[in-house]
Amino acid sequence: MATTKKYYFYVLLCADNTLYGGYSTDVTKRVATHNAGKGAKYTKPRTRRPVKLIFHAEFTTKTAALQAEWRFKHQPREDKLEFLQQQGVFVEF
Structure with missing residues (x-):
């Protein structure tokens, strides 16, 4: 039985209250x-x-996960926070 590989885009809140997106x-x-x-x-x-x-x-392809990372990284902080809020993540500083 073949297993399906999973790929992830993730967001970190850093100790200095900055955001980091990765794959x-x-x-x-x-x-x-x-x-x-x-x-x-x-x-x-x-x-x-x-x-x-x-x-x-979670994504089924590496390309989709990397595209999500790219979109996140190439937007202003305000838009990143709005994206997170839309996902149900409320960041407190």
Whole structure:
């Protein structure tokens, strides 16, 4: 029986109240990597950690997950917060 690979777009709330969007096939492992300071250049500084997973969406293709990440990253913060609110995520600072 073949298993279907899953791809995820996720959003982190960083310790400095910034938002980070990313892509992964294992969100739990990826968040731990970010918190270890090894995830991405953006989350590497201690001022951005710890990070907290506030949203994730599952996709059946890598392309779809990467497109969701790209759309999120290329919009103003206000639009990112509106997107999260539409998804039922209310970010408190």
